[in-house]
Amino acid sequence: xxxxxxxxxxxxxxxxxxxxxxxxxxxxxxxxxxxxxxxxxxxxxxxxxxxxxxxxxxxxxxxxxxxxxxxxxxxxxxxxxxxxxxxxxxxxxxxxxxxxxxxxxxxxxxxxxxxxxxxxxxxxxxxxxxxxxxxxxxxxxxxxxxxxxxxxxxxxxxxxxxxxxxxxxxxxxxxxxxxxxxxxxxxxxxxxxxxxxxxxxxxxxxxxxxxxxxxxxxxxxxxxxxxxxxxxxxxxxxxxxxxxxxxxxxxxxxxxxxxxxxxxxxxxxxxxxxxxxxxxxxxxxxxxxxxxxxxxxxxxxxxxxxxxxxxxxxxxxxxxxxxx
Amino acid sequence: xxxxxxxxxxxxxxxxxxxxxxxxxxxxxxxxxxxxxxxxxxxxxxxxxxxxxxxxxxxxxxxxxxxxxxxxxxxxxxxxxxxxxxxxxxxxxxxxxxxxxxxxxxxxxxxxxxxxxxxxxxxxxxxxxxxxxxxxxxxxxxxxxxxxxxxxxxxxxxxxxxxxxxxxxxxxxxxxxxxxxxxxxxxxxxxxxxxxxxxxxxxxxxxxxxxxxxxxxxxxxxxxxxxxxxxxxxxxxxxxxxxxxxxxxxxxxxxxxxxxxxxxxxxxxxxxxxxxxxxxxxxxxxxxxxxxxxxxxxxxxxxxxxxxxxxxxxxxxx
Numbered sequence: 001x002x003x004x005x006x007x008x009x010x011x012x013x014x015x016x017x018x019x020x021x022x023x024x025x026x027x028x029x030x031x032x033x034x035x036x037x038x039x040x041x042x043x044x045x046x047x048x049x050x051x052x053x054x055x056x057x058x059x060x061x062x063x064x065x066x067x068x069x070x071x072x073x074x075x076x077x078x079x080x081x082x083x084x085x086x087x088x089x090x091x092x093x094x095x096x097x098x099x100x101x102x103x104x105x106x107x108x109x110x111x112x113x114x115x116x117x118x119x120x121x122x123x124x125x126x127x128x129x130x131x132x133x134x135x136x137x138x139x140x141x142x143x144x145x146x147x148x149x150x151x152x153x154x155x156x157x158x159x160x161x162x163x164x165x166x167x168x169x170x171x172x173x174x175x176x177x178x179x180x181x182x183x184x185x186x187x188x189x190x191x192x193x194x195x196x197x198x199x200x201x202x203x204x205x206x207x208x209x210x211x212x213x214x215x216x217x218x219x220x221x222x223x224x225x226x227x228x229x230x231x232x233x234x235x236x237x238x239x240x241x242x243x244x245x246x247x248x249x250x251x252x253x254x255x256x257x258x259x260x261x262x263x264x265x266x267x268x269x270x271x272x273x274x275x276x277x278x279x280x281x282x283x284x285x286x287x288x289x290x291x292x293x294x295x296x297x298x299x300x301x302x303x304x305x306x307x308x309x310x311x312x313x314x315x316x317x318x319x320x321x322x323x324x
Numbered sequence: 325x326x327x328x329x330x331x332x333x334x335x336x337x338x339x340x341x342x343x344x345x346x347x348x349x350x351x352x353x354x355x356x357x358x359x360x361x362x363x364x365x366x367x368x369x370x371x372x373x374x375x376x377x378x379x380x381x382x383x384x385x386x387x388x389x390x391x392x393x394x395x396x397x398x399x400x401x402x403x404x405x406x407x408x409x410x411x412x413x414x415x416x417x418x419x420x421x422x423x424x425x426x427x428x429x430x431x432x433x434x435x436x437x438x439x440x441x442x443x444x445x446x447x448x449x450x451x452x453x454x455x456x457x458x459x460x461x462x463x464x465x466x467x468x469x470x471x472x473x474x475x476x477x478x479x480x481x482x483x484x485x486x487x488x489x490x491x492x493x494x495x496x497x498x499x500x501x502x503x504x505x506x507x508x509x510x511x512x513x514x515x516x517x518x519x520x521x522x523x524x525x526x527x528x529x530x531x532x533x534x535x536x537x538x539x540x541x542x543x544x545x546x547x548x549x550x551x552x553x554x555x556x557x558x559x560x561x562x563x564x565x566x567x568x569x570x571x572x573x574x575x576x577x578x579x580x581x582x583x584x585x586x587x588x589x590x591x592x593x594x595x596x597x598x599x600x601x602x603x604x605x606x607x608x609x610x611x612x613x614x615x616x617x618x619x620x621x622x623x624x625x626x627x628x629x630x631x632x633x634x635x636x637x638x639x640x641x642x
Contacts, residue, residue, distance in 0.1 A: 006329040006338055015329055015338050032359055039363025044370070048378045059382040062448060066389040069451045074396060076458050081403055083465050087410060090472045094418055097479055180417065193491035194583070194618075208420045230489075230607065231616030277616070279486055280421040323421075 099183070099320035100190045169217030169239075169247045171265050171302050173285050174207050174272075179308050181205045183282065184323060185316025186295040192279040192321050201293040202248070202286035203300075203316060204323045209281040211272040213249050215263040216285075216299070217241045223248075224259045227276060233284070233324075234276020237269060244291075250284040251276050251324060278324045393450050400457045407464055414471055422478045432467055433460075487583060488559040490537035490617040494567060494603050495526045495590070507613040522611035523566065523604035530599040532590040534567050535583075537605075537618065542579040542587075551602070552593025557581055564609075568602040569594050 006015040052060075147165065174181060184204040191198050216239075223238035236250035237257065253273025257263065274281045287296040297316045301309065329338040415426035443455035493500075507521060540559035547553055551568035555575060558564055567573075571591030581587065592599045605614040 004331065005341070006331060008327065008329060008338075015331075018328065032355070032362060035355065035359030036362025036366060039360050040366035040370070041363075043363055043367045044377070047367070047371075048376070053376070053379070056376070056379050056382060059379065059386055063382060063385050063389055065446065065448055065451060066386070066393060069446070069454070070389065070392055070396065073451075073454050073458060076462070077396060077399055077403070080458065080461050080465060081399075083469070084403055084407055084410070087407075087465065087468055087472060090469075090476070091410060091413065091418075094472065094475055094479060097483070098418070098421060183421070191491070193486050193489050196492075206417065206420050208426075209423065229612060229616055274423065279482065281423050282421075 099318075100192075100195070164243055167218055167242050167245070168299065169215075169219070169241050169245055169287060170299050171214065171216035172300055172304075173214055173216050173247075173249065173283060174205055175212055175214060177303065179304075179312045179315065181207060182297075182312050182315040184320055185297060185318065186293070187317075188319060190319075190321040192323065193277065195321075200322045202250075202284050203296045205283045205285060206323075207272045207281065207283060209253055209271070209273055211283075212268045213252060213270045213272060213283055215239055215265060215267045215269050216247055217245070217265050219245075219247075219263055221257045221259050221261045221263065221269070222246070224255055224257065226255065229276065231277040234278065235270070235273065236276070236284075239263060239269070244289050246288040246291075247296075248284075248286040248288065250286070251278045251282060253281075276324065280323045282323045284324050390450065393454065397450075397454055397457060400454065400461060404457065404461050404464070407461065407468065411464070411468055414468065414475070418475050422475060422482065424475075424478060427467070427471055432464060484539070485561050487539040488561055488563065490559065490563060490565050490605050490614070492535065492537050492583060493526075493618040494535050494537050494565075495528050495532060495601055496535075500526055500528055507615070520611075523568075523602050524614045526590075526601040526603060528590045528599065528601060530571060530589070530591055532601075533586040534570060534588045534590060534601055536581045536585045536587050537565055537603075538563065538583050540565075540581050542575045542577055542581060544577060545573045545575055545587075548594060550595050552596060553588065553591065554594070555587050557587070562608045564606040565614075566602075566604040566606070568604075569596045569600060 005018045007018050008014075009016050182203060183206045184200060186200060186203055188197050189200040190196070219239040219241035221237055222240045223236070225233065225237070226235050227233070233248075233250035235252040235255055236248060237252070237255055238246055238248045240246050249269060251272075251274055252270040253275060255270040257267075257269045263269065272281055272283050278284075285296050287294045287299050295316075297313055300312070304312065328341045330341055331337075332339050411427075411432060419426050443452055443459075446452060446455075507524060534555075536557055538557075538559045540557045540563075543556040543558040543564065545553075545555045548568075551566075553570040553572055554566060554568040555570065555573045556564060556566050567588060569591055570588035570593065573588035575581065575587045590599055590601050596602075603614050605612050605617050
């Protein structure tokens with residue numbers, strides 16, 4: 001019922017029609033919108049407060065459970081971690097007692113760290129390294145080609161030279177060889193019985209009793225010695241590889257070859273044991289050249305990656321307690 | 325605001341518009357109604373087009389919680405991995421060294437089910453997984469702890485064994501004038517006939533200290549017409565040692581002995597042709613060549629040589 005409105009104009013003394021002005025319309029429209037918005041907000045709050053969908057209820061429950069159990073589990077987790085640390089220190093104590101050395105667990109230098117450092121170095125230095133590496137690789141490739149030629153018999157290499165290279169006892173004396181089997185190396189070590197320092201003429205390789213012991217190169221068995229005595233090498237054998245190279249395998253449980261028997265590289269010669277003077281089942285492995293003991297690590301190369309070999313060398317250098 | 329008027333055609337007059345409470349109320353109701361309708365329309369539109377605010381918040385919280393859970397689970401997995409490494413070292417390092425069988429995987433995995441659990445009833449996979457992981461971790465920690473305890477015990481036993489074994493020379497090298505590496509049959513210098521010589525003779529000045537060569541206890545210390553003042557040590561683990569022809573001994577029966585402890589002094593008592601120590605090592609009651617049981621500066625290979633030499637020579641002091 002739009003009734004026409006009038007306004008009294010005192011100047012003209014007349015009633016004048018009040019026109020519909022834009023301002024008024026806008027004002028009333030705005031007030032409706034504002035009030036509508038207030039209503040909307042109010043309804044929204046009411047809806048959120050009182051009208052929960054099933055999904056929302058489930059979420060609320062789940063969140064509560066998650067938060068609660070997380071707290072509980074996190075504390076158990078912390079406790080477990082603490083226990084693990086304790087076990088690790090117990091393990092460290094065991095290692096210290098067995099190897100008489102605080103350095104056995106010293107972190108082995110990770111070759112990849114150096115690699116990262118090379119990559120992070122500035123470009124010039126990087127180039128320098130690349131050149132050095134390229135030279136080394138070229139050298140190695142040349143060496144490899146030479147060996148290939150020898151093996152294929154193409155390179156008029158004379159027989160003694162060929163034998164010199166192919167007869168070296170470069171194999172590994174244990175199957176499934178792992179670097180960590182190297183428990184004590186060549187050089188001055190602590191004797192496990194009287195705790196004095198003595199020269200350890202070979203390497204001690206940890207392995208369970210009964211593990212097969214392999215010939216590290218082609219050769220002839222020259223010495224087989226059986227002994228019940230709980231001192232010395234126990235059951236041991238020697239293989240002559242020719243050119244003055246001899247390998248010796250000691251503290252064996254059983255010897256499976258005869259003196260004079262010819263062997264190929266990788267043939268089983270016996271099993272790991274702790275005969276003789278030994279504190280643990282292990283293989284004592286020696287390499288001799290012209291009757292003099294060499295560091296066997298230098299010969300133990302076949303099947304080892306450069307990184308593994310480097311790690312093994314580090315392990316073999318620890319002046320710890322040997323097993324015999 | 326100026327008064328507003330309406331024209332009343334019945335009275336032909338302009339009449340001022342009076343806003344009565346009734347009129348005001350009606351106007352307010354209309355205003356309120358329209359705004360409410362607007363608000364509701366807005367709500368319907370909002371609900372239709374936008375996700376619920378609370379739900380969004382809850383979902384966000386849920387996401388965050390799940391992230392935290394995954395972090396926790398990862399930690400558990402990492403710890404479990406570290407434990408696996410420890411178990412591996414235990415099985416393949418220490419158990420090999422200590423000559424024990426590695427623990428069977430069934431034992432390592434065992435124990436699950438023995439505990440009061442009940443997290444199976446929680447209907448959330450993440451929580452179940454978490455509890456299962458940590459439960460298993462706890463069991464494995466228990467077993468590893470037991471295992472390490474056992475290894476330590478075994479090592480203690482072995483260390484005692486290693487400490488007991490005769491492993492040093494009973495006479496200091498500085499005092500030693502001569503080592504007679506004769507073991508086995510030989511002509512007796514005083515009795516004048518062949519009989520077994522069950523030990524080694526260490527020539528040294530009278531009064532030179534004699535050291536126990538391994539841990540153990542004194543079995544007997546007495547005077548014998550042939551051995552003179554003699555000490556018998558029992559080293560357990562089937563080893564015994566004897567030290568004969570002493571001027572006197574300074575231990576008595578049953579004394580606990582440490583390796584390197586002075587037990588007496590070199591003399592010339594009993595059937596002896598000069599001051600020396602007669603040293604015997606017995607393994608399981610049988611005399612063995614003592615040359616094998618003192619490694620001071622000798623390595624195994626030098627030993628083997630000495631042993632050979634020892635069986636060749638034919639001179640001894642008793």
